[in-house]
Amino acid sequence: MTGRPPELSGRDEALLVQGLRHGPRSRGNLADLTGWSRNTVAAKLANLIHEGWIQEAQEARGDRGRPKVLYRINPKAALVLVARFDADVIGCALCTLDGRIAISEERRMQGDLTAEQTVAELDNMLGRMTETSGVPRVLVRTIVIAVPGPVSGMTRTVPWSRVGVLPADLGARFGMNVVIENDANLMALGMRMEFDPCVSLLFILVQTGIGAGLALPGGLHRGLAGWAGEIGHIPVAAAGETPCICGNRGCVAGIAANPALMRQFARPERPISTVEHMERLVQDGDTQAIMALREAGRNLGEAMTGLVTGLAPDVIAVGGRIARLGDHVITGIRESLALRTPPALSSQIRFAACDDHYIRLTRGAAELALDVMVDGRAG
Numbered sequence: 001m002t003g004r005p006p007e008l009s010g011r012d013e014a015l016l017v018q019g020l021r022h023g024p025r026s027r028g029n030l031a032d033l034t035g036w037s038r039n040t041v042a043a044k045l046a047n048l049i050h051e052g053w054i055q056e057a058q059e060a061r062g063d064r065g066r067p068k069v070l071y072r073i074n075p076k077a078a079l080v081l082v083a084r085f086d087a088d089v090i091g092c093a094l095c096t097l098d099g100r101i102a103i104s105e106e107r108r109m110q111g112d113l114t115a116e117q118t119v120a121e122l123d124n125m126l127g128r129m130t131e132t133s134g135v136p137r138v139l140v141r142t143i144v145i146a147v148p149g150p151v152s153g154m155t156r157t158v159p160w161s162r163v164g165v166l167p168a169d170l171g172a173r174f175g176m177n178v179v180i181e182n183d184a185n186l187m188a189l190g191m192r193m194e195f196d197p198c199v200s201l202l203f204i205l206v207q208t209g210i211g212a213g214l215a216l217p218g219g220l221h222r223g224l225a226g227w228a229g230e231i232g233h234i235p236v237a238a239a240g241e242t243p244c245i246c247g248n249r250g251c252v253a254g255i256a257a258n259p260a261l262m263r264q265f266a267r268p269e270r271p272i273s274t275v276e277h278m279e280r281l282v283q284d285g286d287t288q289a290i291m292a293l294r295e296a297g298r299n300l301g302e303a304m305t306g307l308v309t310g311l312a313p314d315v316i317a318v319g320g321r322i323a324r325l326g327d328h329v330i331t332g333i334r335e336s337l338a339l340r341t342p343p344a345l346s347s348q349i350r351f352a353a354c355d356d357h358y359i360r361l362t363r364g365a366a367e368l369a370l371d372v373m374v375d376g377r378a379g
């Protein structure tokens with residue numbers, strides 16, 4: 001890793017880097033992809049290697065047994081700062097362009113933060129992480145901020161976040177690109193890397209609230225004002241008239257998100273206030289706790305019905321702490337969808353439990369950061 005930040009020198013170079021997004025390619029292959037002569041490709045590749053963007057990968061056997069040089073994106077060409085705002089924690093990670101975490105840090109929020117306090121906190125965390133890891137700060141080229149709610153434009157957090165509305169000039173203050181994205185969207189992108197890039201993947205995130213990310217073959221689907229995937233605010237029969245922070249009543253998050261599950265798990269002689277306590281109960285085989293998880297899955301499935309039939313996703317992935325507790329929630333979702341969607345559809349959808357959602361989030365964030373560096377916009 002050098003201390004020099006890479007800059008793409010032109011559109012043609014960006015096109016070549018784009019061509020290597022899904023794996024190494026040979027010079028001939030890149031010539032076919034771009035329509036340029038092999039000499040032109042060779043000259044531009046030489047520039048990109050000199051700038052640090054691209055490196056030679058392992059040699060593969062050519063058609064006639066001759067060794068063939070492959071080219072790939074240098075994952076250490078730049079670093080991405082991924083900052084996520086959870087209910088009461090700011091988690092930061094520095095990662096390479098392939099989403100591998102170099103160093104990470106978490107800070108518990110003491111009360112609500114104003115926009116200026118948030119900027120200062122991010123700056124402090126970035127400073128500490130670069131100092132501790134010995135990475136030149138100039139190599140950090142993009143910041144991706146993950147928030148638990150709809151994101152409209154690049155300058156907002158969510159109304160019910162404990163973090164103030166982020167300043168519009170965040171990029172100028174840090175001297176780099178800043179992308180603000182919904183956390184479930186990033187996890188959907190990161191999870192989709194396990195599959196073919198052409199699959200459509202619906203990622204359900206169950207935490208303090210319930211959100212979903214839609215990674216479609218053309219990229220993320222964010223919807224009007226970033227509201228696509230806010231499935232926690234779909235009313236379900238079992239939620240009755242329970243008021244919700246969104247201003248409506250009977251939203252599924254009110255009975256299936258972690259705070260609601262904790263209330264359902266609790267007994268007068270056994271109060272429950274942490275997700276860890278909930279996890280222990282399920283691991284100990286508490287039947288009522290397991291039934292509550294299954295029921296939460298059924299209610300989630302009911303809420304998702306229209307979306308699933310309308311979208312017909314190839315894969316539904318479920319993440320959050322409860323996804324680590326066996327397949328109880330997924331079983332409930334499957335039961336509900338089997339009853340409410342055409343069997344030819346529900347029987348073909350693949351389900352996946354995501355037990356490392358923050359790692360997926362970081363991978364997705366690195367993918368989005370590379371979009372910004374190559375295309376100038378988040379895909």
Ligand SMILES: [Zn+2]
Binds near residue numbers: 249
């Ligand atoms: Zn709601």
